[in-house]
Amino acid sequence: xxxxxxxxxxxxxxxxxxxxxxxxxxxxxxxxxxxxxxxxxxxxxxxxxxxxxxxxxxxxxxxxxxxxxxxxxxxxxxxxxxxxxxxxxxxxxxxxxxxxxxxxxxxxxxxxxxxxxxxxxxxxxxxxxxxxxxxxxxxxxxxxxxxxxxxxxxxxxxxxxxxxxxxxxxxxxxxxxxxxxxxxxxxxxxxxxxxxxxxxxxxxxxxxxxxxxxxxxxxxxxxxxxxxxxxxxxxxxxxxxxxxxxxxxxxxxxxxxxxxxxxxxxxxxxxxxxxxxxx
Amino acid sequence: xxxxxxxxxxxxxxxxxxxxxxxxxxxxxxxxxxxxxxxxxxxxxxxxxxxxxxxxxxxxxxxxxxxxxxxxxxxxxxxxxxxxxxxxxxxxxxxxxxxxxxxxxxxxxxxxxxxxxxxxxxxxxxxxxxxxxxxxxxxxxxxxxxxxxxxxxxxxxxxxxxxxxxxxxxxxxxxxxxxxxxxxxxxxxxxxxxxxxxxxxxxxxxxxxxxxxxxxxxxxxxxxxxxxxxxxxxxxxxxxxxxxxxxxxxxxxxxxxxxxxxxxxxxxxxxxxxxxxxx
Numbered sequence: 001x002x003x004x005x006x007x008x009x010x011x012x013x014x015x016x017x018x019x020x021x022x023x024x025x026x027x028x029x030x031x032x033x034x035x036x037x038x039x040x041x042x043x044x045x046x047x048x049x050x051x052x053x054x055x056x057x058x059x060x061x062x063x064x065x066x067x068x069x070x071x072x073x074x075x076x077x078x079x080x081x082x083x084x085x086x087x088x089x090x091x092x093x094x095x096x097x098x099x100x101x102x103x104x105x106x107x108x109x110x111x112x113x114x115x116x117x118x119x120x121x122x123x124x125x126x127x128x129x130x131x132x133x134x135x136x137x138x139x140x141x142x143x144x145x146x147x148x149x150x151x152x153x154x155x156x157x158x159x160x161x162x163x164x165x166x167x168x169x170x171x172x173x174x175x176x177x178x179x180x181x182x183x184x185x186x187x188x189x190x191x192x193x194x195x196x197x198x199x200x201x202x203x204x205x206x207x208x209x210x211x212x213x214x215x216x217x218x219x220x221x222x223x224x225x226x227x228x229x230x231x232x233x234x235x236x237x238x239x240x241x242x243x244x245x246x247x248x249x250x251x252x253x254x255x256x257x258x259x260x261x262x263x264x265x266x267x268x269x270x271x272x273x274x275x276x277x278x279x
Numbered sequence: 280x281x282x283x284x285x286x287x288x289x290x291x292x293x294x295x296x297x298x299x300x301x302x303x304x305x306x307x308x309x310x311x312x313x314x315x316x317x318x319x320x321x322x323x324x325x326x327x328x329x330x331x332x333x334x335x336x337x338x339x340x341x342x343x344x345x346x347x348x349x350x351x352x353x354x355x356x357x358x359x360x361x362x363x364x365x366x367x368x369x370x371x372x373x374x375x376x377x378x379x380x381x382x383x384x385x386x387x388x389x390x391x392x393x394x395x396x397x398x399x400x401x402x403x404x405x406x407x408x409x410x411x412x413x414x415x416x417x418x419x420x421x422x423x424x425x426x427x428x429x430x431x432x433x434x435x436x437x438x439x440x441x442x443x444x445x446x447x448x449x450x451x452x453x454x455x456x457x458x459x460x461x462x463x464x465x466x467x468x469x470x471x472x473x474x475x476x477x478x479x480x481x482x483x484x485x486x487x488x489x490x491x492x493x494x495x496x497x498x499x500x501x502x503x504x505x506x507x508x509x510x511x512x513x514x515x516x517x518x519x520x521x522x523x524x525x526x527x528x529x530x531x532x533x534x535x536x537x538x539x540x541x542x543x544x545x546x547x548x549x550x551x552x553x554x555x556x557x558x
Contacts, residue, residue, distance in 0.1 A: 004473075006283055030462030036394065037455065037470035039386035039477075041401040107318035115315065122320040176316065183309030191316035194283075198318075 003040035007061075007197040009205055015045040019055035061204075063196055102129040102137065102232035103202075104188065104195035106214040108176045109139040112169055113146070113155055123147035124155065128234045129173075129214035130254075131261025132268070137232065138257035139173040141165060143248055166253065207236045212245050222246055223258065229265045282319035286340075286476040288484055294324040298334035340483075342475055381408040381416065381511035382481075383467065383474035385493040387455045388418040391448060392425070392434055402426040403434065407513045408452075408493035409533075410540025411547070416511065417536035418452040420444060422527055445532065486515045491524050501525055502537065508544045 001007060002014055016035065020028045025048075032048040049055050056062070106129050114121040124146050130138040144155040159165055172179075180188045202213045215235040219225040222233060222244045234245040250258065280286060281293055295314065299307045304327075311327040328334050335341070385408045393400040403425050409417040423434040438444060451458075459467045481492045494514040498504040501512060501523045513524040529537070 001283070004280070004283070004285055010289075026462050027464070030459055031469070033455075033459055033462065034467055034470040036390040036400075037383070037387045037459075037467070038473040039389045039393075039400045040473070041399075044399060104316070108316045110318045111315040114318075120320075120323060121315075121318045176312070180309055180312055180316075183305050183312065185306070188313055188316070190310070191313040194317040194319070 001193060001197045003035060003038065003043040005042050006194075007200050009201070010042075013042050013044045015047070016043065017047040017049070017055050017057075017059055019049060019052060022050050025050050061200060063200070101192070101195060101199060102133050102214040102216050103199040104192050105129040105133065105137055105139065105173060105176075105232075107191065107195055107198065109141070109169075109173045112172055113141060113144065113159070116164070116169075117146055117155075117158055119146055125211045126234070127155075127214075128212075128248075129232045130258045131232055132265050133216060133232065134261075134264065135174045135178075136261040136264045137174055138254065138261055139170055140254055140257075141169070142251065142254065143234075170257075203237050203242060204240055206238050212236050215242055217242060217244070220244065223248075223250065225258070225262050226266060229262065229269055231262060231265060280472060280476045282314060282317065282322040284321050285473075286479050288480070289321075292321050292323045294326070295322065296326040296328070296334050296336075296338055298328060298331060301329050304329050340479060342479070380471070380474060380478060381412050381493040381495050382478040383471050384408040384412060384416055384418065384452060384455075384511075386470065386474055386477065388420070388448075388452050391451055392420065392423065392438070395443070395448075396425055396434075396437055398425055404490045405513070406434075406493075407491075407527075408511045409537045410511055411544050412495060412511065413540075413543065414453045414457075415540040415543045416453055417533065417540055418449055419533055419536075420448070421530065421533060422513075449536075482516050482521060483519055485517045491515050494521055496521060496523070499523065502527075502529065504537070504541050505545060508541065508548055510541060510544060 002016060005012065008014060018028055018031065028048045028050075032046045035043060035046045047054065106127060109127040109129065110121050110124050113124050113127065117124070124144065127144045128140040130140055141155045145152040146155055146158050148158070156162070156165060177188060180191075199213070199215065203215070207213055212234040213236075214232050216230045216232045217235060219227050219229050219231045219233070221227045223246075225231050225233075234248065235242045236245060237243075281295060284291065287293060297307055297310065307327045307329075311325045314322060314325045326333065385406060388406040388408065389400050389403050392403050392406065396403070403423065406423045407419040409419055420434045424431040425434055425437050427437070435441070435444060456467060459470075478492070478494065482494070486492055491513040492515075493511045495509045495511045496514060498506050498508050498510045498512070500506045502525075504510050504512075513527065514521045515524060516522075
């Protein structure tokens, strides 16, 4: 996808650096061969390495991928512990911003709404994922709209089924990762990779006028969320800068769910810090 | 890739039908969920089915994928036998043309030449893959050119190493599939899928002026190849029609290698017919 211009647009040449652990070196070289064999017009070079310094040399954008695919029953956080040391070393080289990926959840919410309304997914916009990239995330459609022949209508009015929107819709999006694993016996691959590209494209090339996306960014205290945690907010981007969409009206149900996922993130932050100090 | 517009261009909406065997139904549904979750603007609908009639209903373009990934030591032909019945049933519904995929080999040849010359792959054009999509294929660079600051130069002159071109280059391209399997412990995936998209894009949307691609098409007797076998030729496409590039000068080494791969295809044709009659 990156070499096809999905991430940075059809006119941006790219050099792909791939870093993996030593036991995967031969397979990584196989991936490098396949990238060369695909003869991508935008791909200027490929570096495949197990050396973190070489991997990070001159890099503009770093995408960090979980070291082991999730199996049934495992959460993303558990598998992330496997690459803690790796993360620490990367962070030394990466003075840039670090986001997490609610874009996948955001796309999942768009997908569920468009399926329910039997409209095309590109006609739905401005859903929000609040909070953690976990099952406490809160997919919020209170500000989402759908294109109709007469303009735009609120998703809540169009669906006209508050019970579904306030219960089944929310749990479907929250549990979607587990549902995919159950079906595929493997965690999301295509949709996660696609969301990573969407996220970086939105960030670097900007969001369309009037449309926001969900990004996990440092909280600045907006919407009463504790500053300093990485929390998914509605965000617009322009010229490589993101800014949180402010001033949205938050109802009581939303407030409760936004606080619950913030609480989980605070607990995870405490856990993460305790690991960093422990050994 | 299809849902991103790689196959049919960035303005062509698509409906993807996916057919698999019964034991893979749940995993197939997982893939469908991931396609929905990716919120692709061009993807109008997804059909996931184990029913061949439903799968083929209203389909414009069919891509047939080997049922089992090749393992080390297996050839593509052997694994194709697993899906013979499936192929027969598909062919009943598919009155269109059937190609095979030397595009992958063509891209591999471009990749090897650009690596050797240390130029960008999009600066090299008009390599040819002659014959079978197997290790007897003949990658021919006698008509290939590379862009230079002064225009275009023949690849043979630019590389100025006939020994490499006539031996190592040829075997590297011929054996590339096996090399990838050795490294990845799995057959080519990314590069094969990418080549399938390239092939159909070239076919449907046309080849750039002055550039040909390699396609496995029914021989019309061009270059002395027996009519009626599916053989890879240099081909240009316009408005959905392919035509073999004629009049290229064939040297003695090329003639020999083109005939050897034709001989193998004749033998495979005989074998295939014997299977169809046997039970």
